[in-house]
Amino acid sequence: MVIRRVVAPRIDFGELRRELDLPEVFPPAAQREADEAASRTALPSADRTDIPFVTIDPPTSRDLDQAMWIGRRDGGYRVHYAIADVATYVRPGGELDAETWRRGQTVYLPDSKVPLHPVALSEGAVSLLPDQERAAVVWTIDLDSSGDTTSVRLERARVRSRAKLNYAGVQADADAGRLPEPIAALPELGKLLAERGFERGAISLPLPEQDIEPDGTGWRLVLRAPYPVEEYNAQISLLTGMTAARVMLDGGIGLLRTMPAPREQAIAKLRAAAGALGVEWPDGAPVGRVVAGVDPASPPAAAFLDHAAELMRGAGYTAFDGKVPDDPGHGAVAAPYAHVTAPLRRLADRYATEVCLALFADAPLPDWAGAALPKLPEVMASTDRVAGTAERAAVDLTEAVLLSGRVGEEFDAAVLDLDDRPKRVPGGMIALDEPPVRARCEGDLPLGERVRVRLVTADPQQRRILFTRAG
Structure with a gap:
């Protein structure tokens, strides 16, 4: 659908x-x-x-x-x-x-x-x-x-x-x-x-x-x-x-x-993410069954699947x-x-x-x-x-074309992933509710939760979009 x-x-x-x-x-x-x-x-x-x-x-x-x-x-x-x-x-x-x-x-x-x-x-x-x-x-x-x-x-x-x-x-x-x-x-x-x-x-x-x-x-x-x-x-x-x-x-x-x-350490990291995001992982359940059973429309589950892609x-x-x-x-x-x-x-x-x-x-x-x-x-x-x-x-x-006229507007979004590179400005990947856009957002973000974000860049020439956390 x-x-x-x-x-x-x-x-x-x-x-x-x-x-x-x-x-x-x-x-x-x-x-x-x-x-x-x-x-x-x-x-x-x-x-x-x-x-x-x-x-x-x-x-x-x-x-x-x-x-x-x-x-x-x-x-x-x-x-x-x-x-x-x-x-x-x-x-x-x-x-x-x-x-x-x-x-x-x-x-x-x-x-x-x-x-x-x-x-x-x-x-x-x-x-x-x-x-x-x-x-x-x-x-x-x-x-x-x-x-x-x-x-x-x-x-x-x-x-x-x-x-x-x-x-x-x-x-x-x-x-x-x-x-x-x-x-x-x-x-x-x-x-x-x-x-x-x-x-x-x-x-x-x-x-x-x-x-x-x-x-x-x-x-x-x-x-x-x-x-x-x-x-x-x-x-x-x-x-x-x-x-x-x-x-x-x-x-x-x-x-x-x-x-x-x-790798076993990657699966262990995913299991830890499941616990932090409230995704149920029954004892003994293989990772594939857990992944297949989540609802990607839920922000915590979407963040979990983003982590699972690393496998x-x-x-x-x-x-x-x-x-x-x-x-x-x-x-x-x-x-x-x-x-x-x-x-x-x-x-x-x-x-x-x-x-x-x-x-x-x-x-x-x-x-x-x-x-x-x-x-x-x-x-x-x-x-x-x-x-x-x-x-x-x-x-x-x-x-970028879709959002090019909307710089400065605020949107509701779900936090999918957080940056783990020490020299990068704090932030991560978000998914907007509407329109269905995934992009980088700077700021202090709570993984798997909903946030309000502001569009600061939408450049079709560079195909680049950037948000910052509102408030």
Whole structure:
């Protein structure tokens, strides 16, 4: 559901694209390759169009990477998860391949996106749009009633999605008990997988998202809490990523998404913060369950979640061939994990998927894929920084424009975090009640409590906002 929204004036995000040196168009040779591949590439011979796949994405999305079907089977579950088969359409060593390496991933800005692949592929021939036959890599994962994986199958096949669903509609159908057959078991399996995640130590932050949406000639700054079905949907992606990681670790070659496990002292610090903020932490409860159970609309809980985010630092990619990494796990997933479910939007997924296909078929890994693995961690780290900077800068710019005419006004806010650097002016991070802005505030602040603050700076040129505690 939408928690709060406010309309900002017309904003030009073009300066951000220029500042980050984001490409405006694809080179002509790369575009030609994409157009030719879209019109000429043959679909796989294996036919899985009888499976009634559906996609679940934001309403305006057209770059659809995943489609799913979930059913109950022999007291357990069967998951069919179709992933857009990008590798079939991108010629290794070609101009399009080279351009995707320069881009690394799709970068999203409010007024447009800088896609990893030309739209002829990403929103056309490769996207799993409804009522179209498409090339896909299909994972079939069987689980028992406790959520343990009992068998896995992987193949290239042609598929046909039956419907393009969105989160709001799926949540409404789930609440009304009328989910369509292909995902009728999604809430049940999603809850089971989430529970297993808590048991092994997984952490997922239920933070509201700050989104920027068009509103006539202006923009809406929206603070939106995630729907429960978004978490269930994410659990299917996590299941597939963990399955892919196990395939690669068993095969001795691959590309993992890794992150250090939270340090014990960091968890102890979070537990102390919970006590100070009045967040209940039952004896023996894993950190993930505590985090998932708080209400982010409560100021003390929001401050607690801000602290919990510190547990989830240092994510990257780890390539290996022969020697398995000493620490192959992902701290937030609490298991080995790989990115394989978004190849239209992430370069790494195309190569990790190719490794899994080769290992599953007991076939040699194509030379082009094997040679790429050692280079991918650095490329993905660089493009992760660019994508993260673009997202944060767009929000900062929108917030600064929104508040630029209100310097001197006072607002109600909640204190999320306090500075711990000794040379910095005392202060911390606050979240305004209205508009939904997060910014730095100077002054003596009580963590997790509500305060009155005064806006002293709102500079769109520098994308900078500063408050001071009122009174």
